[in-house]
Amino acid sequence: MGGLPATLGRFGQFEVRLATTKQEIRKAQRLRFQVFYEEGGATPQQGAALIRRDICPFDAICDHLLVIDTEARNRFGRLKPKVVGTYRLLRGEVAQRRLGFYSQREFDIAPLLARHADKRFLELGRSCVHAKYRSKRVIELLWRGLWLYAKHHRIDVLIGCASLPGVNPLALALPLSFLHYQASAVNEWSVRPIAGRVEMAILDKAAVDLRRGIAALPPLLKAYLRVGARFGDGAVIDKQFGTTDVFTIMPLADIEERYVSYYGGPMEMPDSLVA
Structure with missing residues (x-):
């Protein structure tokens, strides 16, 4: 620690x-x-x-x-x-020495890591x-x-898989399309699945109602969106967990102000963190 x-x-x-x-x-x-x-x-x-x-x-x-x-x-x-x-929580230097990142089972994140070799990554999982x-x-x-x-x-980027319940992409057409049109990562940060890519732009953009799109998201994805998270290009079906997974990217420099505004309220902290 x-x-x-x-x-x-x-x-x-x-x-x-x-x-x-x-x-x-x-x-x-x-x-x-x-x-x-x-x-x-x-x-x-x-x-x-x-x-x-x-x-x-x-x-x-x-x-x-x-x-x-x-x-x-x-x-x-x-x-x-x-x-x-x-x-x-899995820090990049630990992942590099040991098993890699958990999300590498589903997504090809090597190009992302190579493009940002100077940055420190933290993978979030099992929330x-x-x-x-x-x-x-x-x-x-x-x-x-x-x-x-x-x-x-001194983490620079938060990454990880986030899940939508269910393995039928057509049943998830609204939330997947919403994430694609409203919160796709730019090329510099984009990540694609290794195999079995599920297209996220299932609906036409004009058919995606913003309010309904947000309402269709699970609470964790709503929380990520609230602080400005972006998502990779394509989803993956996880049959074991019965979910459809998307890749989440949150560079801290981009989300810090929004993060603190939502989650930076008063909290009792140990003296060692207050000093």
């Missing part, structure tokens, strides 16, 4: 922190299993269903951002803090929030923690 304190901030009963133990990572994996598999209908790989955790080789090389309800109680009424939100905690406060805490982490590590 390079000197960054584990606890990044607090707001009321919630704390945003980095996982420091295997037990905390397992709790994040259990939350991911609940959201992606039990709620979202993804197909678990061998063993995952038995242990009821979303397990992935990339977990071992990533940092894990957590939002914890410090006042949660178990069924016996005893205080038992609970992981209610998580983000998986989810417990169904009972999908409030503005919890999501904001995740994003504030992410911002502090990115600034500490």
